[in-house]
Amino acid sequence: MSIPDDLPASDPAVRIHVLSLGGTIFMTGADGEGAAPGAGGADVVAEGLPAGVEVTHEEVANIGSPSVRPGHLRAVLERARAAVDAGARGAVLTHGTDTLEESAFVLDALWDRDAPLVLTGAMRPSDAPGADGPANVRDAIRAAAAPELRGLGVLAVFDGAAHLGARVRKLSSRSVSAFGSVPAGALAIIDDAARLLQRPAAGEMHAADRPLVRLLGRPQLPDPLPRVPVISLGIGDEGEILDGLPVGSIAGLVVDGAGMGHVPAGAMPRLRRLVELGVPVVVATRIPDGGTSTHHYSYPGSEVDLLASGCLMAGVLPAHKARLLLQLALARRLSAAGIGEAFALFAS
Known part of the structure; x- marks a missing residue:
């Protein structure tokens, strides 16, 4: 116009x-x-x-x-x-x-x-x-x-x-x-x-x-939003920072992973523990283009392993946007299924 x-x-x-x-x-x-x-x-x-x-x-x-x-x-x-x-x-x-x-x-x-x-x-x-x-x-x-x-x-x-x-x-x-x-x-x-x-x-x-x-919907945007840290995992880092994390200290976690959304095998027990405690874990990728996958790899720490452990994949969302989406979903008190539905909108 x-x-x-x-x-x-x-x-x-x-x-x-x-x-x-x-x-x-x-x-x-x-x-x-x-x-x-x-x-x-x-x-x-x-x-x-x-x-x-x-x-x-x-x-x-x-x-x-x-x-x-x-x-x-x-x-x-x-x-x-x-x-x-x-x-x-x-x-x-x-x-x-x-x-x-x-x-x-x-x-x-x-x-x-x-x-x-x-x-x-x-x-x-x-x-x-x-x-x-x-x-x-x-x-x-x-x-x-x-x-x-x-x-x-x-x-x-x-x-x-x-x-x-x-x-x-x-x-x-x-x-x-x-x-x-x-x-x-x-x-x-x-x-x-x-x-x-x-x-x-x-x-x-x-x-x-x-x-x-x-x-x-139209939630009243709280300030602060639920606490959702982002951690980046790579060579030599298996998420040790999560050891001894007090129960209830975080509402969710976003992992900035490698490749199609992969983490070191040694990080898996720590991420599984969070999921078992009811803390949603979302895995993004540090790669700018292509997003995460759901089915290409099945080795320990791969997207298949992460999904089987109850983690979610961020799709095309970078870690900082995945964090915001998870915070909004938690603020809205969406169920686990509802959070999964929100991230499915950005599946790659």
């Missing part, structure tokens, strides 16, 4: 509500002193405003994204829902890039409106030469206004491309083209219009009928 320049700014059909959590997009420090939060949020939003769109702006926080907590995301959900229920075409959230993919995943799992909720940010401070924030904000607003993107849940828009919130990954710590979609590629190109490159089957549904949203 192209947004015509002569569209009345007062038309509620093109009103977009922008929420901000801070991040590099609102930071200054291009003089070499190190970027730090500034106070120019409204200026960055105004600089990136497409013609013919009315934007309202509301600051939730102004922090680096490693400090984002579930309570911040709860506030974002409440305010974005209220804005679209009051007539906004969509909502945009500016967010630091470090943990943006995590927030996109959580918000997508709980966003139950057809209007897009679009996350964006910047890789360069607002006072840096070639600052990418204004262009990303402009494209995010265009995406939030585009009818082609309704019903697709939460999106992330960077460097002219839109990505599904469940799939987006930060793939570079430095490039302005830092984000990609794993494994399927970008959803759409955003310039003066939203040009779909693919359309997920879930996009044909009402947003509230997307499988994960339906499964999780």
Whole structure:
């Protein structure tokens, strides 16, 4: 959808509500002193405003994204829902890039409106030469206004491309083209219009009928979420850190495994013990593409052995997203079968 320049700014059909959590997009420090939060949020939003769109702006926080907590995301959900229920075409959230993919995943799992909720940010401070924030904000607003993107849940828009919130990954710590979609590629190109490159089957549904949203419902996002650590196992590490773990000290565990979701054979007794105690164990893979398997290998510590021991496989989810999904499922008090159903949505 192209947004015509002569569209009345007062038309509620093109009103977009922008929420901000801070991040590099609102930071200054291009003089070499190190970027730090500034106070120019409204200026960055105004600089990136497409013609013919009315934007309202509301600051939730102004922090680096490693400090984002579930309570911040709860506030974002409440305010974005209220804005679209009051007539906004969509909502945009500016967010630091470090943990943006995590927030996109959580918000997508709980966003139950057809209007897009679009996350964006910047890789360069607002006072840096070639600052990418204004262009990303402009494209995010265009995406939030585009009818082609309704019903697709939460999106992330960077460097002219839109990505599904469940799939987006930060793939570079430095490039302005830092984000990609794993494994399927970008959803759409955003310039003066939203040009779909693919359309997920879930996009044909009402947003509230997307499988994960339906499964999780609308829980009050607790802060903190249930305690679910992530451990990485490799050569010479058989999970000894789990020895003597007090019963009840963790609600679940995610293992960042190797290959198709494999762990050292010596770790298996420790993982079996947790499962026997009722602690769900999810195994992901540290490999960026391909996800975990269910049937390729059957040696001790393989995916077949893990599944037979009661562990779950994360599928295409990296460990940090698998952790969030398990935390959301535990917060919702899903049964073991329900947790399995949630992870089955991401099976590879």
